[in-house]
Structures are given as structure tokens and as C-alpha cells.
Amino acid sequence: MSAITVSFTLNGRATTLTVSPATTLLTALREHAQLTATKAGCSQGGCGSCTVLVNGEPTLACLTPLAHVEGQEVTTLEGITPVGGLHPLQKAFYDRFAAQCGYCTPGMIMAAKALLDRNPHPTREEIAAALSGNLCRCTGYLPILDAVEDVARQNGGGER
Amino acid sequence: MAKVRGRGIASVSYPTGMNLGGDPTQALVFCQPTGGFSVKLASTDLGQGLKTVIQQIAAETLGVPLESVVVDTGDTDSAPHCMGTFASRGTHRVGNAVIMAAQEARRALLEVAAEELEASPDDLDISDGVISVRGVPDRTLSVFDAALAAHFKYGRTISGRGIYLKPKSTVDPETGACDPDSTVAHATTVADVEVDTETGEVTVLRLASAYEVGRQINPAMVEGQIAGGAVMGMAHALMETVYPEYPALRPHAHNLSDYLLPTTMDLPEISSVVLEYPSSNGPYGVKGVGEMTANSPIPAIINAIHDAIGVWITELPVTPEKVLRALKERDAAQSAATAAD
Amino acid sequence: MKQLGIVGQSVHRSDGLGHVTGRTTFIDDISYPHMLYISMVRSPVARGKIRSIDTSKAEAFPGVATVITAKDVPNNLYTILCLIGIGPNDEPVLAEDEVMYEGEPICAVVAESEEIAREAASLVKLDIEELEPVLDVEYALRPEAPKIKKWGTNTFTYDGKDHCQIRFGDVERGFAEADEIVTGTYQLSPIEHAPIETHVCVAKPEPDGRLTVHTNTQALYFTLDNTAIILKMPSNRIRMIGGTVGGGFGGKVDVLTEPITCIAALKTGRPVKWRWTREEETRCSSTRAAVKIEMTDGVMRDGRIVARKVRSLQDAGAYHRHSPYGAMKHMVNVVGPYTIPNVWVDVYCVYTNRQPSSAMRGFGVTEASFAVEVQMDRIAKAIGMDPWEIRLRNAYRNGDMRPFGKITEDATLIETIQAAAKLVGHELPPELAQMHSNDEGGYAAAQRATA
Ligand code: FES
Ligand code: FES
Numbered sequence: 001m002s003a004i005t006v007s008f009t010l011n012g013r014a015t016t017l018t019v020s021p022a023t024t025l026l027t028a029l030r031e032h033a034q035l036t037a038t039k040a041g042c043s044q045g046g047c048g049s050c051t052v053l054v055n056g057e058p059t060l061a062c063l064t065p066l067a068h069v070e071g072q073e074v075t076t077l078e079g080i081t082p083v084g085g086l087h088p089l090q091k092a093f094y095d096r097f098a099a100q101c102g103y104c105t106p107g108m109i110m111a112a113k114a115l116l117d118r119n120p121h122p123t124r125e126e127i128a129a130a131l132s133g134n135l136c137r138c139t140g141y142l143p144i145l146d147a148v149e150d151v152a153r154q155n156g157g158g159e160r
Numbered sequence: 161m162a163k164v165r166g167r168g169i170a171s172v173s174y175p176t177g178m179n180l181g182g183d184p185t186q187a188l189v190f191c192q193p194t195g196g197f198s199v200k201l202a203s204t205d206l207g208q209g210l211k212t213v214i215q216q217i218a219a220e221t222l223g224v225p226l227e228s229v230v231v232d233t234g235d236t237d238s239a240p241h242c243m244g245t246f247a248s249r250g251t252h253r254v255g256n257a258v259i260m261a262a263q264e265a266r267r268a269l270l271e272v273a274a275e276e277l278e279a280s281p282d283d284l285d286i287s288d289g290v291i292s293v294r295g296v297p298d299r300t301l302s303v304f305d306a307a308l309a310a311h312f313k314y315g316r317t318i319s320g321r322g323i324y325l326k327p328k329s330t331v332d333p334e335t336g337a338c339d340p341d342s343t344v345a346h347a348t349t350v351a352d353v354e355v356d357t358e359t360g361e362v363t364v365l366r367l368a369s370a371y372e373v374g375r376q377i378n379p380a381m382v383e384g385q386i387a388g389g390a391v392m393g394m395a396h397a398l399m400e401t402v403y404p405e406y407p408a409l410r411p412h413a414h415n416l417s418d419y420l421l422p423t424t425m426d427l428p429e430i431s432s433v434v435l436e437y438p439s440s441n442g443p444y445g446v447k448g449v450g451e452m453t454a455n456s457p458i459p460a461i462i463n464a465i466h467d468a469i470g471v472w473i474t475e476l477p478v479t480p481e482k483v484l485r486a487l488k489e490r491d492a493a494q495s496a497a498t499a500a501d
Numbered sequence: 502m503k504q505l506g507i508v509g510q511s512v513h514r515s516d517g518l519g520h521v522t523g524r525t526t527f528i529d530d531i532s533y534p535h536m537l538y539i540s541m542v543r544s545p546v547a548r549g550k551i552r553s554i555d556t557s558k559a560e561a562f563p564g565v566a567t568v569i570t571a572k573d574v575p576n577n578l579y580t581i582l583c584l585i586g587i588g589p590n591d592e593p594v595l596a597e598d599e600v601m602y603e604g605e606p607i608c609a610v611v612a613e614s615e616e617i618a619r620e621a622a623s624l625v626k627l628d629i630e631e632l633e634p635v636l637d638v639e640y641a642l643r644p645e646a647p648k649i650k651k652w653g654t655n656t657f658t659y660d661g662k663d664h665c666q667i668r669f670g671d672v673e674r675g676f677a678e679a680d681e682i683v684t685g686t687y688q689l690s691p692i693e694h695a696p697i698e699t700h701v702c703v704a705k706p707e708p709d710g711r712l713t714v715h716t717n718t719q720a721l722y723f724t725l726d727n728t729a730i731i732l733k734m735p736s737n738r739i740r741m742i743g744g745t746v747g748g749g750f751g752g753k754v755d756v757l758t759e760p761i762t763c764i765a766a767l768k769t770g771r772p773v774k775w776r777w778t779r780e781e782e783t784r785c786s787s788t789r790a791a792v793k794i795e796m797t798d799g800v801m802r803d804g805r806i807v808a809r810k811v812r813s814l815q816d817a818g819a820y821h822r823h824s825p826y827g828a829m830k831h832m833v834n835v836v837g838p839y840t841i842p843n844v845w846v847d848v849y850c851v852y853t854n855r856q857p858s859s860a861m862r863g864f865g866v867t868e869a870s871f872a873v874e875v876q877m878d879r880i881a882k883a884i885g886m887d888p889w890e891i892r893l894r895n896a897y898r899n900g901d902m903r904p905f906g907k908i909t910e911d912a913t914l915i916e917t918i919q920a921a922a923k924l925v926g927h928e929l930p931p932e933l934a935q936m937h938s939n940d941e942g943g944y945a946a947a948q949r950a951t952a
Binding site: 042137138141 | 206207208209380381383384387388389390391392415416417421422423424425427430
Binding site: 168169170171172173174175178179180182201202203204205206207209211212215216217219220225226231233234235236237241242243244245246287288328331332333334335336337338339340341343344346347348349350368369370371372374375376377378379380381389392396400401402403406407408409412413414415416419421431432433435437439440444447450451452454455456458459460462463466472474475476477 | 744904
């Protein structure tokens with residue numbers, strides 16, 4: 001089988017992967033780069049558990065061919081986790097019990113990060129809209145919205 | 161008058177444990193030389209938080225800080241039997257087994273401490289990792305030192321085995337007489353809905369519930385079950401089915417684009433209060449809350465729809481098409497009645 | 502209530518840090534070098550006779566290690582609840598002579614990658630004679646319906662009967678005395694558990710002949726015991742590792758992935774991973790049973806429910822799984838938390854040619870609660886009583902006899918009704934606000950007095 005070589009920035013590091021042409025960004029991350037925080041809930045664009053940032057934009061890794069990120073900047077949950085600490089969103093999710101089984105959590109946090117980077121003071125409605133493509137079967141979403149709202153408030157916004 | 165509101169209530173009971181019982185769980189607890197405790201289970205955390213509540217129960221029973229207890233779940237090579245995580249049995253069954261195991265380990269620890277402190281084990285207490293002689297506040301020994309002594313001085317095991325089983329009840333095949341449950345939890349939910357009589361769409365505005373689940377081990381996680389279940393129940397009432405034309409085989413949902421799940425955009429206001437009436441047989445009075453939280457929202461929503469538009473729609477899910485059909489039938493029946501007058 | 506220390510505190514989840522950093526190890530995060538993957542060939546029809554299965558093209562496909570069929574399964578016929586005495590075994594691990602639902606597993610292609618396995622799976626030739634599927638539970642009960650189960654009926658057999666039942670008091674006398682008869686029919690939809698993590702299993706053969714199995718089952722020993730039975734292997738030759746599950750809701754207690762993954766590992770001598778696609782999770786895994794409940798109540802004008810008769814049909818789909826058990830749980834819960842002196846319940850566990858239903862969060866009870874609670878509102882409407890009042894008056898009290906012959910011990914229904922009313926600012930009349938689960942009020946006492 002033919003192979004392609006793709007170079008991109010992964011969590012701040014120059015990365016080159018050689019994969020079969022049909023390989024998605026999701027498979028490349030999980031199986032070639034061994035970064036398993038990003039989850040494969042459906043592999044067909046339906047659940048959001050594979051959400052990562054490509055140049056800061058929330059992107060479904062399962063629908064993105066690896067070839068498309070040539071020269072781009074990809075950020076996964078591993079990339080925003082400080083050594084020995086937590087990103088404010090991670091802390092808020094932890095404090096709010098916003099992860100039950102935890103399977104949707106990486107995608108949720110990345111989608112929330114994309115929102116807050118773009119709009120540090122979102123309203124609850126804006127938060128809900130930004131996370132509407134991310135499914136969670138456990139929490140009923142409320143603690144997730146609360147967690148993101150907490151961070152928005154720390155950013156000095158989010159009051160309704 | 162396109163949007164009408166209604167309120168409905170529903171009250172439910174929920175039994176803990178496998179129906180009829182016969183579902184055992186075992187636990188092992190042991191102490192390491194420097195006073196750390198390990199709880200060995202073959203039980204599963206599905207996200208409901210079993211590992212955490214078991215850590216709390218074990219720490220409470222042993223009298224040591226939460227951090228001193230590690231809960232290891234999920235390896236059949238190192239842990240004895242557990243029936244599994246279902247039937248709202250986890251906290252009740254596993255918790256009881258862990259209390260039994262922890263009490264045995266605690267007793268062994270106190271026997272060692274009694275020799276060190278020259279006291280009777282019955283006069284000793286453990287609190288926050290310190291063993292003390294009741295009434296003599298300055299005669300103390302840390303769990304750390306007691307564990308060291310047990311291992312290296314006395315050659316004593318500090319461990320415990322626990323099991324919980326509600327023996328399986330028989331069922332009388334004629335009358336159905338049986339003892340199905342260990343304890344029963346309760347809830348009442350109030351649903352407020354808005355029905356759009358033009359589109360048939362039902363919006364759940366609010367789900368407010370009162371739960372009684374025995375003792376809560378971890379209230380934040382109980383609240384998490386209530387919110388998660390409320391949304392699951394709402395979706396069962398209004399959205400979800402694998403076979404939209406049931407019993408027909410077609411259409412048949414394939415994936416998450418044709419099997420509708422609730423999202424952040426579908427949320428009602430959710431609130432709850434939790435009452436605590438400890439059960440007689442649960443660990444520290446636990447009943448259980450895992451499964452029941454999806455139950456009361458469903459009929460509460462159906463009753464609220466009736467309150468709003470005066471029709472019972474009792475075939476789930478209540479899709480906009482079903483609402484419109486029901487409204488049409490209602491109006492046809494009303495005009496027929498007027499015509500007959 | 503006794504004051505406790507750490508019990509009752511909302512301490513952080515012990516696995517919370519793993520979850521928010523993505524460092525919790527879920528089963529799909531586990532991989533071994535030299536690992537193979539499974540793709541399942543599934544039945545394209547709801548009911549049929551298998552004439553032949555030709556796996557030769559798939560076996561010859563480059564990158565395919567092996568194809569597993571029913572012949573490779575030591576004990577092909579099983580039922581998971583055999584451990585608690587439910588039988589007979591009715592479900593094949595891999596279909597042999599017939600298929601009973603669309604999506605039923607027929608043979609497993611084991612290959613170097615998922616893509617290869619999938620492509621090779623499409624080369625398996627199935628020759629199946631399609632038969633008329635039985636899909637409607639009412640039809641399934643009729644004499645003219647084809648009998649789809651090997652024992653010659655379309656129902657589970659409880660002690661020689663085609664249903665399980667409660668008989669308590671004299672329901673006909675209750676109806677005769679009643680001022681009003683209220684009826685309702687309730688139909689629940691078959692829904693998916695839809696955990697965000699699909700079924701995943703990794704099996705690895707060890708040099709000593711044992712198997713290490715990573716699985717997201719909700720019940721490790723249940724899975725171990727059933728797998729050992731299916732593999733005809735002593736259970737201590739299998740090590741099940743799990744304990745962390747990305748959502749279950751009852752959907753991961755059916756022992757569907759482990760036996761086949763183990764057989765693949767044993768047959769190839771290599772680690773094997775089988776992860777279900779979202780489509781398999783949606784179309785082929787168990788559902789909540791579609792349940793149809795017919796409820797008839799005899800009611801007095803003062804609100805007393807004096808008789809309840811229930812006929813309930815549980816659509817089990819093609820195989821037992823947990824449905825015969827769920828039907829019995831349903832039976833004892835379908836009267837609801839109310840004291841009714843005359844009760845008649847018949848619950849049927851009915852087989853149809855659809856994906857099996859099984860355990861799901863609250864099953865047996867969820868369906869019962871739905872029917873009972875809508876019925877309570879219908880009754881209230883029929884006699885012109887407030888929905889709060891009808892519940893409070895009929896609510897069971899401690900000491901009341903349940904229709905299955907157990908004395909009520911820890912009732913708190915009334916207290917939750919009152920607390921819910923308070924929560925939404927609904928004021929109850931003093932008489933109702935003062936009721937409690939240990940009082941002598943309600944209708945039960947009156948009924949006890951007249952009995
Ligand atoms: S895995 Fe990408 S959206 Fe579900
Ligand atoms: S926490 Fe389980 S899916 Fe969101």
C-alpha cells in the first residue's frame with residue numbers, strides 16, 4: 001500500500017507522520033502519535049468526542065484526513081494540560097463533577113476552549129450553542145455548562 | 161394560541177439490587193506496612209462514581225483519611241467475585257461488602273495497637289489515622305506505627321474479607337409472592353412543558369424533583385445522577401427510538417445522525433431536593449440512585465402534555481407528528497360532539 | 502441520623518483528574534504490538550435459514566489472519582443468565598443454521614487492520630433463505646404466527662406458563678364494586694443505551710496459555726464466567742481486566758465481544774482488538790425492550806383504587822439476554838407504590854425477530870412507572886380529583902401489604918410528593934401536607950378496616 005508523509009505542528013512540536021493515505025487525523029493521533037486523550041465515539045462526525053483544535057478552530061478529527069493538516073497547528077487535550085497542573089477548564093470540570101464516565105470530556109474541553117479563545121465572555125446560551133455538537137450521555141450537560149460558565153466568569157464575563 | 165403550557169407530576173419507587181436478590185459481591189481490604197489501605201474489588205465504575213463512594217465508605221469504616229485508601233477495581237486475578245454494576249446494586253452491595261471487610265481489618269489493626277498501647281482493643285478508637293484509648297487522650301498510636309508493628313514486630317495480617325448477599329427469594333408461580341428487593345428509594349418529579357400546537361413540538365421547561373435515596377454518600381454525585389437521568393428520561397419521552405415506526409423494522413436507526421440524542425440545546429431547568437431516610441440494610445443507610453433518575457420524568461412530561469392540550473399521548477416517543485395527530489383527533493372529536501348537541 | 506465523617510461529603514471523584522486530562526485508560530486506549538482486528542459479518546435479514554457461508558475469498562484476502570465461524574466456538578449456544586438459572590440456552594455466539602435478527606453475528610474476520618478486516622468481511626458470501634419475520638408482539642402470541650423459538654412457542658416459559666403472574670385479592674370483585682373503570686394502554690419505544698464509548702475488547706494470549714482480556718463490560722465476573730463456559734476453559738485461565746467504562750446504562754452486560762475476541766486470540770496466537778462501530782452499537786447491540794402495557798383499574802368516587810389488572814408484553818427481540826429477568830422485575834413493580842387490595846398481573850416475555858432487548862437503566866421498572874403514573878392522572882381526571890391528592894391518598898404506607906406478599910418497610914413516597922410540591926411552590930391542603938408514610942391515613946387503612 002502506498003503511504004503519505006504529513007508534517008504539522010502537534011501540541012507545539014514539529015511532527016512528521018507516515019501513514020496510509022486514508023488515515024484520519026483521529027487515527028493518526030491515537031494510533032501513530034500515541035495521544036489517546038482524543039476519543040473515537042463514533043468515527044462519523046456524530047458525537048464530538050474527537051474534537052481537537054486545528055489552528056485554534058474546533059475540528060472533528062474523525063472527519064479530517066491527516067493530509068489536510070499538512071503545515072497546520074493541531075492541539076489536543078494533552079497539549080493544553082500543564083505539567084503537574086490543570087488548565088482552568090480542566091479544573092472547572094473537575095470541581096463541578098462535569099465528567100462522569102469521562103468519555104466525552106476531552107472533546108468537550110477542547111470545544112469549550114475553542115469558544116473561550118474566540119469569546120472569553122460567552123453567555124450560557126453561547127456556551128450551549130458552542131457545545132451542541134458534543135454529546136454526553138451521562139451528565140445531562142448541566143455541570144458541563146456550569147464548568148464552562150465558571151471559567152467564563154473568571155475571565156471577567158459570563159454574567160447574564 | 162400556538163403555545164400552551166402544562167404541568168404534570170409523577171411519583172415513583174425504585175428497588176435496590178437484582179430482583180429477588182441472589183446477587184453477591186465480595187471485597188478484600190488489606191493494609192500496607194506504612195498504613196496505606198488497599199480495597200480489592202472486581203466491580204465496575206461506569207461513571208456513576210463507584211470508586212469514589214467506596215473509597216469514602218472504606219475510609220469511614222477504617223477511621224483513616226480518604227487519601228489513605230486506594231480502591232482497585234477491575235481485575236479478576238486479584239479481586240474476588242462481584243455480580244456486576246447494574247440494578248442500582250453497586251453502592252449497596254459493594255458498600256456492604258467493603259464495610260464488612262474493613263471492619264475485620266480494623267479489628268486486626270486495633271488488636272495490634274492494643275498490645276502497643278497496653279489496652280483492650282474494645283477501648284480503642286481510630287479517627288483520622290490516629291488510634292487512641294477512649295477517655296485517655298494522650299495515649300495514642302498512629303495507624304502508620306501500628307501497621308509497621310503488625311508487619312515487622314508481631315507478624316500479623318491486617319486484612320479483611322467481606323461479602324454481601326441477599327439470598328435469592330423464591331417466587332410462587334401462582335400468586336407471584338416473593339421478596340424482590342432489599343430496600344426501596346422514591347422520587348416525585350414535576351414537569352412543566354410548553355406545547356406548540358402548530359408544529360407539535362414539546363419543550364420541557366422545567367423538571368423539578370424530590371428524591372429520597374437513603375443516606376447519600378456523596379451528594380454531588382447523587383445530584384449528577386439526578387441531572388443525567390432527567391435528561392435521559394426527557395429524551396426517552398420525546399425523542400428516542402431505534403425503530404421510529406415500531407413494530408415495523410424500517411426505518412431502523414443507524415447512527416447518531418438518525419438516532420436522536422439530546423444535546424446542550426434541549427435542556428430544561430433542572431432542580432432537585434434530596435431527602436435522607438436511611439435504609440436498615442444499606443451501607444450507612446444507602447438505598448441507591450443510579451437507575452431511577454430517568455423514570456419519573458417520562459410520565460411527568462406525558463401528564464404535563466395532557467395538562468396543556470387535553471390529550472393522552474401514551475406511545476413513546478411523543479414526536480411532533482404524534483402531537484399534531486392527537487390534536488387533530490381531539491378537534492375532530494370536539495366538533496363531532498358539538499354537532500351532536 | 503448518625504453523624505459521619507467522610508461519608509456524606511461531596512469529595513472530588515477519585516478518577517476525576519484522569520478524566521479531565523484525558524489520561525484515564527479506556528479499553529480502546531490499550532494496544533499491543535502485532536495486534537489484529539475484527540470485523541463482524543452480520544445477518545442482512547431479520548429471519549432466515551442459513552444455507553451456506555462461504556468464507557474462502559475472505560480467508561484468501563491479503564492481511565487476513567483467519568475467519569471465525571460457529572465451528573470455532575467450543576460451546577456455541579449460551580444464555581448469559583444461565584448463571585442464575587434462566588434457560589434454556591438459546592443464543593448462538595455465531596449463527597449456525599438460522600438467523601433471528603438483522604445484524605446477528607455470523608462470522609468474524611480477523612486481520613492486520615480494521616480496514617482490511619472490513620474489506621474482507623464484505624467478501625464473505627452468505628446464502629440465506631429469508632423467512633417471514635415475526636415483529637409484532639401481539640401477532641407473535643397468536644396461534645397462526647410462525648413459532649420462531651426452537652422450543653415451539655414465542656414466549657419465555659415461567660414454571661410451565663407462557664407468562665409470569667401476580668394474583669392478589671379478588672380483582673373481579675374489586676371491579677364489580679368500583680364506581681368507575683379506568684383503562685389505559687401504554688407503549689414504550691425501544692431505545693439505545695448510546696454510551697459515548699462503544700463496546701471494545703482486547704484479548705492477548707499469554708505464553709503460559711492464559712488469556713488476558715481487557716473489556717469494558719459492566720460485570721467482569723459475569724463476563725468471565727460466561728466466556729469460560731463458551732470457551733470450555735477453566736475460568737482461572739482467563740484474566741479479565743476492566744473496571745473503567747465510558748458509559749454503560751445496562752448496555753454492556755451482555756457478553757457480546759469477549760468470547761469471539763478470545764477465540765480469535767487463541768486461534769491466531771496474537772493480541773486481537775474488537776471495537777464496535779457506532780452503527781453496530783446502534784443497530785446490533787441490545788435495546789431497552791419495547792413494552793406494551795394494558796392497565797385496567799377499578800376506582801371509587803372518593804379516589805380509592807380497589808382493583809388493578811395488568812397485561813404487559815415485553816418485546817425481548819430474538820433472544821433471552823436479560824429480558825426474562827426484566828419481565829419478572831416488571832411484574833412486581835407494575836402495581837406502583839400504591840396500596841391496592843385486588844391485583845392481577847400477567848407479564849409476557851415475547852420473542853420477535855429484532856435485535857434483542859436486554860438490561861437498560863431501570864428496565865422493568867421504567868416501563869412500569871410510566872404506565873402507572875400516567876394511569877394515576879387518568880384516574881384523577883376520571884373522578885375529578887387533583888393529581889397530587891390521588892397519589893397521596895393511595896400512596897403505600899409502612900406496614901401495608903404489597904401485592905407480592907411483602908410488608909412495606911421503607912416507604913417515603915408521600916414525603917417526596919410533599920417535598921416536590923414545596924420545591925415548585927404548590928401549596929397542599931393541610932390534610933395532605935400532614936400525611937406521612939407511617940400514618941394510619943390514606944386509603945390503605947380504610948381498606949384494612951373493611952377487609
Ligand atoms: S468520533 Fe468524531 S464526531 Fe464522533
Ligand atoms: S461523562 Fe460520560 S459521556 Fe459525558
